[in-house]
Amino acid sequence: MNKKQLLKYIKNDLNSVEKRKTIEWVRKSPENQKVYNVLKAEYIASTFKDVPNVNSDFFFQRFKNSIKKRKLDKFSYIAVSIAIITILIFNFKEVISLNNIIPQESTQISQAAPNGHFSFITNRGDKKEVYLPDGSKIVLNADSELTYPKEFNDSIREVTLIGEAFFDIKRDENKPFIVNTNSIKIRVLGTSFNVKSYAKDTKVETTLVTGKVELIKDEETPIVLAPSQKAVFHKKENKLEIEEVKSLDVVAWKDGTLIFNKTPLREVAIDLERKYNIEININSLKLLNYEYTGTFDNLSIYEVLKLLTISSPIKYTIEGKEIFLEP
Known part of the structure; x- marks a missing residue:
């Protein structure tokens, strides 16, 4: 080479x-x-x-x-x-x-699910494009699962997401598109948006890039998002908040870039674990809540760790297959 x-x-x-x-x-x-x-x-x-x-x-x-x-x-x-x-x-x-901890290439799995549906799964360290029967495009992030029917024959187009995905939905006024998560539903006609809904995370995030989406929870009145708005549903508190964001920063993961803006290090570590298929341990309560701002633009995990130590009061050690972050 x-x-x-x-x-x-x-x-x-x-x-x-x-x-x-x-x-x-x-x-x-x-x-x-x-x-x-x-x-x-x-x-x-x-x-x-x-x-x-x-x-x-x-x-x-x-x-x-x-x-x-x-x-x-x-x-x-x-x-x-x-x-x-x-x-x-x-x-x-x-x-x-x-x-010794470079992630091995993971595989994407498409398998039959109940009721004539397909379930598409990505492993940690992976992402994949999925095209639905109506031509809509979905980019599935690492450690995620998307379940969808072979054909959209009903009056709605309905999928279920566990994890994170970017949706670029074909417009069909006669068939609204519904994304089911473990906490809320997102309803659209034709638009692009990002949903982050990992089972182990404490919140569900929906970020609108273009168009319009409605957030539906139980029997409550739907909440409508405008472009560059993010809805954050806190599971434990059962509370929904709306904030203004740079939507292109939120979806930069599609191109291999992670952008953090005053993000608690505990959340940064989780995103790094999913992207690089590694294990990160933080042995400090102070560091867990430390708010990190920075961009990892298609870097290797080696470069990420170096930039963390350069830009923050953090040092790292490696033991076997695990990375430990300390003050």
Whole structure:
């Protein structure tokens, strides 16, 4: 595998066949994985070569905060950049350890369900596109299950979701589209929206991207969402809240990007576990509630952990197949 091909993969410039071949080569041996890790680190580091002109929200703003907002001059910025490059490229001890917890490729399972329905399942570390009988497109996130009929023959189009999915629904005024979760129903005619409803999570989130949706709970009056609004249903409190969000940030996971905005670290860890098929333990009540802001843009778990330590008061250790986060 040549460097040019690997760089194209890192930049997401390959077709699906080329991506598959590249992934197979990287996973073939620890040596190949190390070559990939170093090249990816070099590429990321190269994006900071014009450090004074970089939007510093993620790296340097947080670095400035960590030294009590002391203003940095140009040479200090360069020093920070060099430190980041050094950490990303030369810390091979962590690379070797993390090679032992690199998630294996998971599979998507489509199987028969009761009453002539199909159930589509994704494992942790996976996501998949699903096309429904009416032509609607659904992107199913990791560790999720979507159940739907072979054909939409009734007066409604009804599916059931456990987990997270992005829906792009074909408009049909004669057949409303219903998404059943374990707490609420979402009713639409034709629109795009995101639903996050994992069984173990404490809340259900519905984010509207385009169009209009209605949230239905028991016999209560439906609540209508407008674009860029997110409805958060807190299961324990049986309470529904509406908030304004950047909808494209919420659905960035479809393209491999995780964006967090003052998100409790306990929730960040859960999303990372699902995306990378790993186990994360946080042995600190203070860290569990620590609010993290940052973006992981198609990074490996090695790079994610490094950025966490650079941008937050967090350190990590690896024991076997588990990652431990500590203050």
